[in-house]
Amino acid sequence: MNNQKWHETKIRIRYKDTDRMGVVYYGNYLTFFEVARAEFMRDLGLPYSQMESEGFSLAVIEAVAKYHANVGYDAVVTVKTMLSAPGKVRIRFDYRVFDEEGKLLVDGHTMHACIGENMKPKRIPPHLHKVVQENIST
Amino acid sequence: MNNQKWHETKIRIRYKDTDRMGVVYYGNYLTFFEVARAEFMRDLGLPYSQMESEGFSLAVIEAVAKYHANVGYDAVVTVKTMLSAPGKVRIRFDYRVFDEEGKLLVDGHTMHACIGENMKPKRIPPHLHKVVQENIST
Amino acid sequence: MNNQKWHETKIRIRYKDTDRMGVVYYGNYLTFFEVARAEFMRDLGLPYSQMESEGFSLAVIEAVAKYHANVGYDAVVTVKTMLSAPGKVRIRFDYRVFDEEGKLLVDGHTMHACIGENMKPKRIPPHLHKVVQENIST
Amino acid sequence: MNNQKWHETKIRIRYKDTDRMGVVYYGNYLTFFEVARAEFMRDLGLPYSQMESEGFSLAVIEAVAKYHANVGYDAVVTVKTMLSAPGKVRIRFDYRVFDEEGKLLVDGHTMHACIGENMKPKRIPPHLHKVVQENIST
Numbered sequence: 001m002n003n004q005k006w007h008e009t010k011i012r013i014r015y016k017d018t019d020r021m022g023v024v025y026y027g028n029y030l031t032f033f034e035v036a037r038a039e040f041m042r043d044l045g046l047p048y049s050q051m052e053s054e055g056f057s058l059a060v061i062e063a064v065a066k067y068h069a070n071v072g073y074d075a076v077v078t079v080k081t082m083l084s085a086p087g088k089v090r091i092r093f094d095y096r097v098f099d100e101e102g103k104l105l106v107d108g109h110t111m112h113a114c115i116g117e118n119m120k121p122k123r124i125p126p127h128l129h130k131v132v133q134e135n136i137s138t
Numbered sequence: 139m140n141n142q143k144w145h146e147t148k149i150r151i152r153y154k155d156t157d158r159m160g161v162v163y164y165g166n167y168l169t170f171f172e173v174a175r176a177e178f179m180r181d182l183g184l185p186y187s188q189m190e191s192e193g194f195s196l197a198v199i200e201a202v203a204k205y206h207a208n209v210g211y212d213a214v215v216t217v218k219t220m221l222s223a224p225g226k227v228r229i230r231f232d233y234r235v236f237d238e239e240g241k242l243l244v245d246g247h248t249m250h251a252c253i254g255e256n257m258k259p260k261r262i263p264p265h266l267h268k269v270v271q272e273n274i275s276t
Numbered sequence: 277m278n279n280q281k282w283h284e285t286k287i288r289i290r291y292k293d294t295d296r297m298g299v300v301y302y303g304n305y306l307t308f309f310e311v312a313r314a315e316f317m318r319d320l321g322l323p324y325s326q327m328e329s330e331g332f333s334l335a336v337i338e339a340v341a342k343y344h345a346n347v348g349y350d351a352v353v354t355v356k357t358m359l360s361a362p363g364k365v366r367i368r369f370d371y372r373v374f375d376e377e378g379k380l381l382v383d384g385h386t387m388h389a390c391i392g393e394n395m396k397p398k399r400i401p402p403h404l405h406k407v408v409q410e411n412i413s414t
Numbered sequence: 415m416n417n418q419k420w421h422e423t424k425i426r427i428r429y430k431d432t433d434r435m436g437v438v439y440y441g442n443y444l445t446f447f448e449v450a451r452a453e454f455m456r457d458l459g460l461p462y463s464q465m466e467s468e469g470f471s472l473a474v475i476e477a478v479a480k481y482h483a484n485v486g487y488d489a490v491v492t493v494k495t496m497l498s499a500p501g502k503v504r505i506r507f508d509y510r511v512f513d514e515e516g517k518l519l520v521d522g523h524t525m526h527a528c529i530g531e532n533m534k535p536k537r538i539p540p541h542l543h544k545v546v547q548e549n550i551s552t
Contacts (some may be wrong), residue, residue, distance in 0.1 A: 014449055014452075015157050015448055015452070016445045016448060019153050020153065020211055021333065025153065027303050027310070028303070030303030031428060031430045034429055034430060035428055038429070049488035057297065062340075062343065063302060063303075063339075064339070065339050065340075066338050067336055067339075068337075073158055074452070074462070119346075152307065152310060153310055154310060164474040164477060165441050172290060172291055172292060172441070185350065186350070187350035197481070199482075200479070200480050201440060201477075201478070201481075202478050204475065205473070205474055208533075212324070212325035292433065292441065296429065296433070296434065296437075298434040301430055349434055
């Protein structure tokens, strides 16, 4: 695995993100995954908002998260994100969330299907495919 | 005030609704207000989803909440909701949220402007205006 | 699989649950899973809030969701929930979310570890273990 | 009004923040207010997380938001935050949320009561009182 291929995004934990256990509610990591892949795509020169305005979306078809440790209010987590080799229609992001001491909190992935405005599967557009190919781990 | 005009909706507090204080996060009461006015409109025979499919929305232009007491996970709160005399474009809902012992937790209101699909103000449609008139407190 | 072992919970989609695609945001299904397992445990006579007041929690250690179809505002979804054979510390819930026509929207599971007030793993208490054993699919 | 007294925080709109109208859900502005006042307090040298670890909280007792215009996914909003002259127990933050072109989207305020670990009102501690006095608009 080529560590240079991991993109990093930092997110500060909001009071809203916590639950009565005093830590981040488990479902909120899927929001952090969203933020991380959006920042990754922006840094690749392909902001997701631009993709949608060009008529295609990356609908989530699978989300997996494994929880190893907790983190609470006001902590800053780092989400490392990686792209995998894309298929014709599918694309996968992997995530690892770390706390400020570098402890792994959560890892997981999301699988996406490229869809057009009619919500039907659509081939990943060439400029996205090319950028992903250039940025996958090998 | 005519108590018969208050509509009631019950909502159970989810783990997701709580924060690390162990109580409902303050912003989530605006979601409870949304649920309460949607159920009120449904019981008036005017589901909000139907209104939107007919081409108009009730955009929130003001939201106010006053917090008197807290409530935690798994409690069931009752949201009492009341309509006020509508203007040509505006409509107001008042809310009072109570716990299971009848203690007032939060009260507040939302003011809405009727807008069309172009996001411009639009006269409240006659069938909504009529139903509201029949259900306001006097 | 014994269908009698599936517990059912109905949830109405709130405006808050939707995103700009017009459908439920993918992460919110983890909240629906939470609601469904809480209602399941309540119907088993073991409300989760009572478990926590007795000093143990079921921390989520894994969450998986597969997305098959979308659903939008004001729809009522049915979450079917099933328990699996518990380990000494672990317990698993499986979920299937259906729309009003019975179409499968999302399925997935959560794996939990029983922990004590010190956040350390703790044997699942006998009364929970017994109830789970009696309610698993075989 | 002394503009130097307004603190600024930037927040990027997440997909999670939007609803099916394609804009930020009204209740989420209360989360943005939370983020803004936390960053303000951090910049004043009094991180809110530190306040809580010292045994007092600033419970919200009133929240008001007025909605003037909408903003959608991936926009960056600026939240300007200001402190008012504190009472013995109460403290008030005012907020103005602007889009990237400087258009006012939402304004509002939150009123807080200082409370101790027993959830009872507590005098605002001197170091907070002093910092607030030095940073209010006059």
